Amino acid sequence: MTISFPPDFVWGAATAAYQIEGAYNEDGKGESIWDRFAHTPGKIKNDETGDVACDHYHRRQADVQLMRDMGLQAYRFSIAWPRILPAGRGRVNQAGLDFYSRLVDGLLEAGITPFVTLYHWDLPQALQDRGGWANRDTAQYFADYAGLVCRRLGDRVLRWITHNEPWVVAFMGHQLGRHAPGLTDTRSALRAAHHLLLSHGLAAPVIRQHSPAAEVGIALNINHVDPAGDSEADLAAARRLDGYTNRWFLDPLAGRPYPADMVEYYREQGQLPQEMDFMGDDLPIIATPIDFVGLNYYTRLVARAGGEPTVPEGAPVTEMGWEVYPDGLYHVLNRLHTEYHLPKIYITENGAAYSDGPDETGRIADTRRRDYLRLHFAAAQRAIQAGAPLAGYFVWSLMDNFEWAHGFSQRFGLVWLDYRTQERIIKDSGHWYSAVIAQNGFSETQPHNISGAD
Ligand code: FCB
Numbered sequence: 001m002t003i004s005f006p007p008d009f010v011w012g013a014a015t016a017a018y019q020i021e022g023a024y025n026e027d028g029k030g031e032s033i034w035d036r037f038a039h040t041p042g043k044i045k046n047d048e049t050g051d052v053a054c055d056h057y058h059r060r061q062a063d064v065q066l067m068r069d070m071g072l073q074a075y076r077f078s079i080a081w082p083r084i085l086p087a088g089r090g091r092v093n094q095a096g097l098d099f100y101s102r103l104v105d106g107l108l109e110a111g112i113t114p115f116v117t118l119y120h121w122d123l124p125q126a127l128q129d130r131g132g133w134a135n136r137d138t139a140q141y142f143a144d145y146a147g148l149v150c151r152r153l154g155d156r157v158l159r160w161i162t163h164n165e166p167w168v169v170a171f172m173g174h175q176l177g178r179h180a181p182g183l184t185d186t187r188s189a190l191r192a193a194h195h196l197l198l199s200h201g202l203a204a205p206v207i208r209q210h211s212p213a214a215e216v217g218i219a220l221n222i223n224h225v226d227p228a229g230d231s232e233a234d235l236a237a238a239r240r241l242d243g244y245t246n247r248w249f250l251d252p253l254a255g256r257p258y259p260a261d262m263v264e265y266y267r268e269q270g271q272l273p274q275e276m277d278f279m280g281d282d283l284p285i286i287a288t289p290i291d292f293v294g295l296n297y298y299t300r301l302v303a304r305a306g307g308e309p310t311v312p313e314g315a316p317v318t319e320m321g322w323e324v325y326p327d328g329l330y331h332v333l334n335r336l337h338t339e340y341h342l343p344k345i346y347i348t349e350n351g352a353a354y355s356d357g358p359d360e361t362g363r364i365a366d367t368r369r370r371d372y373l374r375l376h377f378a379a380a381q382r383a384i385q386a387g388a389p390l391a392g393y394f395v396w397s398l399m400d401n402f403e404w405a406h407g408f409s410q411r412f413g414l415v416w417l418d419y420r421t422q423e424r425i426i427k428d429s430g431h432w433y434s435a436v437i438a439q440n441g442f443s444e445t446q447p448h449n450i451s452g453a454d
Pocket of ligand 1: 164168296396412
């Protein structure tokens with residue numbers, strides 16, 4: 001059976017500034033909250049940092065050539081805010097703008113469409129010192145920063161993503177303390193979530209002003225949630241997990257109020273910020289019409305009463321411990337289409353961590369990543385057939401990189417990185433992906449499942 005995609009479907013790969021660039025203090029760049037967090041002992045596995053990472057800042061041209069060799073049609077990358085505005089606002093660092101401008105030119109010359117994320121988690125530390133995302137002022141600073149970047153790049157970049165995964169920024173960073181800035185306070189997390197959404201709504205018209213032909217969207221990590229069992233308690237846990245991770249962001253973006261059940265829950269817990277009532281006044285700004293939603297999908301969440309989400313016994317998992325569950329992608333795409341009526345969807349991230357490295361001949365036989373991608377591509381194609389307006393697909397990630405709190409221990413790349421020499425080697429999955437792009441599909445000869453065995 002041949003799995004094929006619509007003629008104008010866009011195939012790409014994604015990265016983020018802090019995960020690949022390195023050059024953390026060069027050419028006038030300011031400190032980001034991830035620089036600060038990673039330099040704090042005990043926060044990152046093996047105390048690794050993104051100081052050098054994939055050294056992409058110095059290897060930009062070779063990396064664009066690599067993408068061209070792989071036949072990528074689009075590349076999603078992020079801009080480091082503190083490279084542009086070292087203190088988050090005020091003085092502009094031209095060298096930072098120049099770097100991204102040259103990257104964009106290089107991509108366009110190579111026939112690769114740039115998709116630019118304005119915020120992939122590296123807030124200028126100077127703004128964190130003033131309260132960061134928990135401070136409402138940061139929303140306006142973000143819109144100003146967006147305007148500055150779009151004035152420079154908006155003639156050539158026509159696809160803009162305001163934020164990457166505001167849930168992760170707000171809750172991993174402010175409630176669970178596992179990401180920068182490392183806070184553990186739900187009230188701050190809810191404030192941060194609100195200001196992230198507000199900043200998105202403030203930035204969208206500013207982007208359009210400087211880049212009138214642009215499509216503007218936001219990338220969300222939407223999980224498919226299932227209850228562990230059919231007890232009332234498990235069903236309620238699933239509904240809450242869905243509210244916490246999905247509806248809290250999707251509802252206001254779609255023009256609805258914050259989900260009432262979750263407002264009630266946070267109120268009962270005494271975790272609702274006092275100003276929550278006023279936050280409602282911002283809803284029309286948050287709901288400013290967007291051109292697309294970016295979906296980052298990796299796994300499903302199985303909710304159980306009174307405990308953390310779980311992975312069903314025997315289910316295949318990646319090295320992150322995330323269940324491989326392609327049907328979840330189908331369900332989420334369908335839901336975005338039928339429940340939220342989104343005009344357009346790009347899968348802005350999907351991929352898997354497996355550490356396969358080169359054999360004696362230098363070949364990287366990462367069969368499990370290829371299988372993971374194949375199953376998820378097929379699920380996406382089924383969703384398109386069912387009517388989902390899916391317009392493109394970005395594999396996470398172009399190359400192995402700094403995986404946040406996991407440091408370099410988790411490898412998501414289509415390209416393998418030797419962090420000692422910075423050598424890049426295209427993995428088998430990367431070669432296979434090139435063939436998928438060239439054919440705009442693939443023939444499905446393998447069974448529809450994935451082995452859990454390592
Ligand atoms: C997502 C992030 C991305 C990467 C993948 C594995 O949550 O957006 O930067 O770390 O997970």
